[in-house]
Amino acid sequence: MQSSILIITLALMALVAGVFLFVVMSKNSAGTAAKHNKIRYQLISLLVIAGVIISVVSLRYGSHALASSDAVVINVVGGQWWWEIDRETVPLNKEVEFRITSEDVNHGMGIYNSDFQLIGQAQGMPGYTNKLVMVFDKPGTYQVLCLEFCGVAHHDMINEFEVVAAE
Amino acid sequence: MKYEPQAGAVKLTMLLSGTVFLLMMIFGLVLRASQGNFIELDPAIFYQILTAHGAGMVGSAALSGGAIMWYFVGKYTKLNPVIYWLFLGLFLAGVVLILGSVFIGEYGGAWTFLFPLPAISGGAWGVEAAVIFCLGYVLIGVGFLLYYLEMGYRIGKKYNGFSGALGWRYIVNGDLEKAPPPTVIAAASVIIFNSTGIIFGAIVLVASIVNLLLPEFAVDALLAKNAIYFFGHVFVNATIYMAVTAVYEIIPEYTGKPWKTSRLFAIGWALVVVFVQLVYFHHVLQDLVMPAWMLALGQIMSYASGIPLIGITTFSLCVYIKGSGMKWDLTSKLLVLSVAGWTIGSIPAVIDGMIAVNKVMHNTLWVPGHFHTYLLLGEVAMAFGFSVWLVRGKAKKTANNLLERLTFNIYALGGFGFILVFLWSGASSIPRRWAVHLEEWHFHSQIGTVFAVGVVLATAVLVMIYTAGLVRRETKK
Ligand code: HEM
Ligand SMILES: [Cu+2]
Numbered sequence: 008m009q010s011s012i013l014i015i016t017l018a019l020m021a022l023v024a025g026v027f028l029f030v031v032m033s034k035n036s037a038g039t040a041a042k043h044n045k046i047r048y049q050l051i052s053l054l055v056i057a058g059v060i061i062s063v064v065s066l067r068y069g070s071h072a073l074a075s076s077d078a079v080v081i082n083v084v085g086g087q088w089w090w091e092i093d094r095e096t097v098p099l100n101k102e103v104e105f106r107i108t109s110e111d112v113n114h115g116m117g118i119y120n121s122d123f124q125l126i127g128q129a130q131g132m133p134g135y136t137n138k139l140v141m142v143f144d145k146p147g148t149y150q151v152l153c154l155e156f157c158g159v160a161h162h163d164m165i166n167e168f169e170v171v172a173a174e
Numbered sequence: 175m176k177y178e179p180q181a182g183a184v185k186l187t188m189l190l191s192g193t194v195f196l197l198m199m200i201f202g203l204v205l206r207a208s209q210g211n212f213i214e215l216d217p218a219i220f221y222q223i224l225t226a227h228g229a230g231m232v233g234s235a236a237l238s239g240g241a242i243m244w245y246f247v248g249k250y251t252k253l254n255p256v257i258y259w260l261f262l263g264l265f266l267a268g269v270v271l272i273l274g275s276v277f278i279g280e281y282g283g284a285w286t287f288l289f290p291l292p293a294i295s296g297g298a299w300g301v302e303a304a305v306i307f308c309l310g311y312v313l314i315g316v317g318f319l320l321y322y323l324e325m326g327y328r329i330g331k332k333y334n335g336f337s338g339a340l341g342w343r344y345i346v347n348g349d350l351e352k353a354p355p356p357t358v359i360a361a362a363s364v365i366i367f368n369s370t371g372i373i374f375g376a377i378v379l380v381a382s383i384v385n386l387l388l389p390e391f392a393v394d395a396l397l398a399k400n401a402i403y404f405f406g407h408v409f410v411n412a413t414i415y416m417a418v419t420a421v422y423e424i425i426p427e428y429t430g431k432p433w434k435t436s437r438l439f440a441i442g443w444a445l446v447v448v449f450v451q452l453v454y455f456h457h458v459l460q461d462l463v464m465p466a467w468m469l470a471l472g473q474i475m476s477y478a479s480g481i482p483l484i485g486i487t488t489f490s491l492c493v494y495i496k497g498s499g500m501k502w503d504l505t506s507k508l509l510v511l512s513v514a515g516w517t518i519g520s521i522p523a524v525i526d527g528m529i530a531v532n533k534v535m536h537n538t539l540w541v542p543g544h545f546h547t548y549l550l551l552g553e554v555a556m557a558f559g560f561s562v563w564l565v566r567g568k569a570k571k572t573a574n575n576l577l578e579r580l581t582f583n584i585y586a587l588g589g590f591g592f593i594l595v596f597l598w599s600g601a602s603s604i605p606r607r608w609a610v611h612l613e614e615w616h617f618h619s620q621i622g623t624v625f626a627v628g629v630v631l632a633t634a635v636l637v638m639i640y641t642a643g644l645v646r647r648e649t650k651k
Binding site: 010012015016020070112115125135137152155 | 218296463478534610
């Protein structure tokens with residue numbers, strides 16, 4: 008996931024940089040005002056149309072999931088500077104719902120897989136419970152890192168859980 | 175020129191902001207070097223420096239943007255000089271409080287003062303330090319509100335009411351002759367959205383201060399978070415939207431073609447006023463208790479904000495400079511770089527504003543990756559481009575000497591290298607705001623540090639060039 012995001016981003020950044028380099032090096036003037044206006048409207052229309060498509064598709068498939076009724080509930084509490092997770096093992100290939108909150112300040116529950124890649128996150132906030140729904144399709148040890156700055160030992164807030172095949 | 179803008183005060187401000195940029199970059203370098211394990215910092219000190227770096231940089235960007243906009247709006251209408259000095263005085267007083275709170279009071283709760291962290295530090299800093307930090311912000315905010323009131327009043331008077339200054343009237347009736355110049359439209363737009371932002375900021379600051387002093391006065395954490403990110407997002411954006419007036423005013427001196435107000439220009443800025451205020455929801459995409467439609471709005475508005483930028487400022491700049499045979503000196507290079515950096519930086523920002531992406535990029539180094547692009551290679555480049563122009567005008571003889579070419583190239587290359595490493599780190603899931611990095615992440619920070627050294631050196635030379643120009647000007651008088 009992250010590497011495709013990086014590649015697409017870099018490609019678009021390079022495209023814009025390329026346009027600037029082209030414009031700066033170009034010896035020919037940009038032509039008539041009528042011509043620019045046409046290109047400008049085409050560009051804006053293109054951006055709008057692309058935006059609508061990207062928004063619809065990505066919101067349709069990328070938004071936060073809601074749990075079904077038989078999801079396994081796991082309660083997570085963050086505090087300065089610890090994570091309390093009420094289960095040590097998490098079932099494989101089953102929907103789980105993390106209910107995340109905090110005892111003091113804002114924290115962020117970032118879930119890292121065994122390759123140390125971030126696969127999901129949600130905020131833990133005092134007075135509120137955020138519900139994060141995930142399905143783990145690989146067994147192994149997962150780490151929980153704090154992803155919301157919470158004070159002087161923020162970087163020490165690491166815990167872990169095990170994803171295991173259900174008996 | 176009809177009126178004499180406050181050149182002296184503006185020059186002083188640019189000297190101050192330029193120096194603070196340099197100092198804060200050295201702080202940034204220290205942070206990156208410590209993440210790369212080149213040096214060892216106590217985590218408490220790391221977070222204090224991080225706090226100072228964030229607040230100092232955002233403050234300096236706002237200060238330089240404010241000075242630039244004051245200077246150019248002053249070309250079109252008289253502005254009360256006393257207000258500017260008040261603004262500057264309040265700003266500096268705020269800076270003193272903030273620095274005192276961080277380095278004497280050991281406040282390290284980050285520039286975003288996310289409630290209730292300032293009050294619950296786990297023993298790292300006292301309540302007084304947090305109160306003083308918040309008061310420092312309040313002073314800066316009051317200064318800005320005075321500035322905006324004065325400027326809004328003056329341009330409203332000159333352009334037939336505030337909707338005239340915004341260009342909104344012109345959108346409706348199409349009367350080109352009476353439309354204000356781009357700088358005034360930009361100023362009027364910023365005045366609306368940033369005053370709103372600052373008022374929200376002030377409310378949550380005052381609530382935080384009351385809570386710090388009387389803990390039984392509770393503040394809702396989610397509400398505070400929304401208000402803080404609304405304020406923070408709008409305020410940071412405003413720094414660039416103020417500074418871009420330098421591009422509108424100076425680039426025409428090079429291309430010989432004035433930057434004209436068109437109907438589309440006015441519409442674009444009208445949209446900016448709306449979008450900028452709705453886009454902050456992308457900061458709370460991982461707060462799953464927020465209503466889903468707000469999160470969707472955050473994603474859509476992030477994308478939408480890019481359209482006026484690309485369709486208006488970026489596109490027009492490209493048309494103006496293409497084949498114009500313009501002279502490339504330090505000023506023109508920095509200003510063109512700034513629009514390129516702003517536009518390029520908006521790409522990773524918009525992508526991170528997508529919920530699907532945000533799940534795995536939020537609060538990783540991807541985020542400093544995108545905002546350093548449009549700040550370091552955007553706002554700061556605008557500020558230095560303007561500064562050099564201030565003391566020199568459009569360069570004649572000194573243009574393009576070796577030192578200046580080298581400085582620009584190192585700044586641009588170092589800057590892009592630096593932000594690309596951040597993006598790569600973000601894509602490698604390295605969290606932001608971590609004082610101590612795991613060993614497998616050190617390599618990233620080490621390369622980032624090398625690029626940062628280049629940026630710091632180039633910036634030091636930029637400050638020198640500006641100071642030398644100031645001195646030369648003054649002695650000539
Ligand atoms: C040589 C130039 C710079 C260097 C080396 C540098 C370095 C850094 C580093 C290492 C961080 C912390 C990253 C993390 O979260 O782990 C950071 C954060 C930040 N920087 Fe910079 N930076 C530079 C320039 C700038 C400029 C020009 C601006 C704005 C005008 C800026 C604004 C910020 C802000 C707002 C933060 C966020 C602070 C926070 O997370 O609380 N930086 N920078
Ligand atoms: Cu934390």
